[in-house]
Amino acid sequence: MISSEEMAVVDANAAALGVPRKQLMESSGNAVARVVREVADPGDAVALVCGRGNNGGDAFVTARFLSAFDVTVHLLGRAETISTTIARENWDALQSAELDAREVTDSAALSLGDPDVVVDAMLGTGVTGALREPEATAARTMNDVDATVVSVDVPSGVDADTGEAAGVAVDADHVVTFHDEKPGLESVDAAVTVADIGIPAAAERFVERGDLLRLSRDPTAHKGDFGEVRVVGGGPYTGAPALTAQAALRAGADLAYVSCPEGVAGEVQGYSENLIVDPLSGDRLAPNHVEGLLAAAGDADCVVLGPGLGDHEGTLAAVREFLAGFDGTAVVDADALQVVPDVDTDATLLCTPHQGELRKMGGETADDPGERAALVEAFAADLGATLLVKGAYDVVSDGETTRLNRTGNPGMTVGGTGDVLAGVGGAMACVLDPAGAGAVAAYANGRAGDLVVEEYGYGLTATDLLEAVPRALWPDD
Secondary structure, rough: OOOOOHHHHHHHHHHHHHOOOOHHHHHHHHHHHHHHHHHHHOOOOOEEEEEEHHHHHHHHHHOOOOOOOOEEEEEOOHHHHHHHHHHHHHHHHHHOOOOEEEEOHHHHHHOOOOEEEEEEEEOOOOOOOOOOOOHHHHHHHHHOOEEEEEEEEEOOOOOOOOOOEOOOOOOOOOOEOOOOOOOHHHOOEEEEHHHHHHOOOOOEOOOOOHHHHOOOOOOOOOOOOOOOEEEEEEOOEEEEEHHHHHHHOOOOOOOEEEEEEEEHHHHHHHOOOOHHHHHHOOOOOOOOHHHHHHHOOOOOOOOEOOOOOOOOOHHHHHHHHHHOOOOOOEEOOOHHHHHHHHOOOOOOEEEEOOOHHHHHOOOOOOOOHHHHHHHHHHHHHHHOEEEEEOOEEEEEEEEOOOHHHHHHHHHHOOOHEEEEEEHHHHHHHHOOOOHHHHHHHHHHHHHHHHHHHHHOOOOOOHHHHHHHHHHHOOOOO
């Protein structure tokens, strides 16, 4: 079962893997035609009521596969308002084939005649809320006709995720949905056919640019709507927490705080005027800092714990105490990772180990990507945390769903790229669930590295990635 949001991601990932939406539309339309042929006799009248998006485009294809029937295609609106290129191409194909395809500019005048089958292809899974005009009137017209109604993907007016209808909805007898069943169809009193349209399993297995659809920016948003990240790090090292905080900002977080020992606070602040630095007394994180950190962390959408902290005994004790008292969202990285298996915490954790750190946590790994993914999934389930295990193939798993990421290159073995990843993960964890945050962060960090290598070749530094992160997350093309 797959939600409407996930289906959009999978569609886009399939395109990124070389299976374009136009090809999927051809398969979808053919699948709908097969069901029509099952419920109708040759020569029967079939009326297709089509919207101006890809759902309508699926039905334009369907019409071409129904040569044995008396077919009429009713487009709700003018052809020039068809919203996607591939749907328009399939509309044009109907004209060239001289099929009976009509523009309906007044839904009140929609006349379906006396069809034996009506195909509802007005709206797909990505549309929610009550039907507007002309679709609402068209839905009533379809419901009043004494015909078998076949809906494409989901009955128009029904929420694909909940099965609820906010107003009038098409009363379907059959639903042809694609790739996987949608949750809302369990509530629909109709026969449901799940059609395999050729989306490769890799579109769900691998993180691709379709996963970037999870991100959105409301044009009316205010400061803070996209997250406040607090980095707890530094002491032995100064660059790591600064890289992490800057990466969080480059990945879309609105505010980035750094809680670090006062001995390095000036250096950390010196890396960027965009950072807000909160000094901690002394030269390293210690248990006496925990109470204040927990209070400060309560205002953050995500805490990134670990960059540059080191592994001093007192520092690790402070990490344990912090996690034991924290119930928010945290990205755990670097030396802080080793304490996670021993801590009872109510925090929601995204842990970002490389394979050596994974072993130190008690996990296992393997050279084969499939075997390694299974091991990571099992360990994530045992931990009750989401893992993003870095490697040539990054593995992201919450113990139930496991994804692989293939972006990145050997130039990213340079120090600091993991700190950038932790910061991107922190920003993503402000707006996404941990598994989604880990997947998008892995993709974006690796893609940023690929962009830098394309421009400069190997020999990149972690700071080079900072400039490329926005291009990786919000590509122009």
